[in-house]
Amino acid sequence: xxxxxxxxQNHAGQNLKDSLMTFSFSAGSPALWRRATLLGxxxxxxxxxxxASFAQDKDPLIATVNGTQIHQSDVNAAEEEAGQLPxxxxxxxxxxxxxxxxxxxxxxxxxxxxxxGDSDDFKRKMEFARKKQLMETLLQSVGKDATTDEALHxxxxxxxKSMPPEEEVHARHILIRxxxxxxxxxxxxxxxIEAVIARxxxxxxxxxxxxxxxxxxxxxxxxxxxGWFTKEQMVPEFSDAAFGLKPGEFxxxxxxQFGWHVVKTEDKRTKPAPTFDEVKPQLEQYVVRKAQxxxxxxxxxxxxVERMDKKAETAAPPANPxxxx
Numbered sequence: 001x002x003x004x005x006x007x008x009q010n011h012a013g014q015n016l017k018d019s020l021m022t023f024s025f026s027a028g029s030p031a032l033w034r035r036a037t038l039l040g041x042x043x044x045x046x047x048x049x050x051x052a053s054f055a056q057d058k059d060p061l062i063a064t065v066n067g068t069q070i071h072q073s074d075v076n077a078a079e080e081e082a083g084q085l086p087x088x089x090x091x092x093x094x095x096x097x098x099x100x101x102x103x104x105x106x107x108x109x110x111x112x113x114x115x116x117g118d119s120d121d122f123k124r125k126m127e128f129a130r131k132k133q134l135m136e137t138l139l140q141s142v143g144k145d146a147t148t149d150e151a152l153h154x155x156x157x158x159x160x161k162s163m164p165p166e167e168e169v170h171a172r173h174i175l176i177r178x179x180x181x182x183x184x185x186x187x188x189x190x191x192x193i194e195a196v197i198a199r200x201x202x203x204x205x206x207x208x209x210x211x212x213x214x215x216x217x218x219x220x221x222x223x224x225x226x227g228w229f230t231k232e233q234m235v236p237e238f239s240d241a242a243f244g245l246k247p248g249e250f251x252x253x254x255x256x257q258f259g260w261h262v263v264k265t266e267d268k269r270t271k272p273a274p275t276f277d278e279v280k281p282q283l284e285q286y287v288v289r290k291a292q293x294x295x296x297x298x299x300x301x302x303x304x305v306e307r308m309d310k311k312a313e314t315a316a317p318p319a320n321p322x323x324x325x
Contacts, residue, residue, distance in 0.1 A: 152287060156276050167269070170265070176189040196262055247268060
């Protein structure tokens with residue numbers, strides 16, 4: 001935050017992004033939607049190591065482990081599932097993933113020798129992993145199909161229309177710092193800012209004076225320019241002063257937690273909406289989630305779901321039952 005009077009919980013340009021990101025959904029099992037399980041990754045890789053059938057030139061053989069082949073497609077799949085890895089060269093990454101697949105294959109062979117794959121528990125996990133993979137594949141497909149240029153622009157237009165008009169000011173300030181719990185330092189800082197205001201009243205250029213005396217480090221290089229901001233982005237005392245001035249006016253001494261300021265309002269405007277390109281990632285995420293949620297809602301509505309682990313709920317009697325005839 002530095003010495004600028006910005007509010008610690010507010011950030012510029014978030015309104016449209018926030019309105020888009022408030023849309024969320026749960027299919028009833030949030031953990032399944034948010035986390036890829038190690039089981040699913042391992043099973044996908046195991047299937048790849050045993051069933052790879054690409055042509056040699058397109059999917060070169062990288063290694064064999066007791067006769068079991070590891071192809072480049074297996075390495076690629078393992079790297080994709082691994083997610084973010086520590087910084088390393090391409091050769092180091094290849095070696096790392098081949099060693100991982102080698103260890104996996106060795107452990108798989110040892111497990112198969114013990115016939116662990118024949119147990120009912122393992123078969124249930126395999127079936128769960130299959131269903132999870134099918135679910136994720138369908139959701140990815142639905143999300144991809146939904147992310148059209150038309151859908152993205154519609155979501156953008158709808159979000160812009162829903163944004164309430166919000167005023168912004170373009171302001172400068174000069175700061176003399178003072179600790180909050182030091183009354184003597186605060187009094188001295190106030191006297192200094194009053195002396196600055198006296199210079200401004202004589203017609204000295206605000207930006208030039210700011211460059212000379214402000215104790216806001218960035219203000220020394222840009223004449224105290226704070227750019228455009230909304231009322232909520234600054235601490236209340238500072239915002240009240242900036243928004244209470246007309247363009248071209250400067251304030252009297254303004255006290256905040258950072259010290260004493262003099263504020264000059266350069267201009268005012270209605271805050272413009274962020275451009276389509278600025279929020280495109282949020283738009284894509286919103287459109288994908290919306291399409292996926294609509295599919296889940298549709299399937300729930302068409303399905304017959306019976307819970308065997310809960311007693312059937314008895315329907316509540318009407319509030320005003322009709323009299324018996």
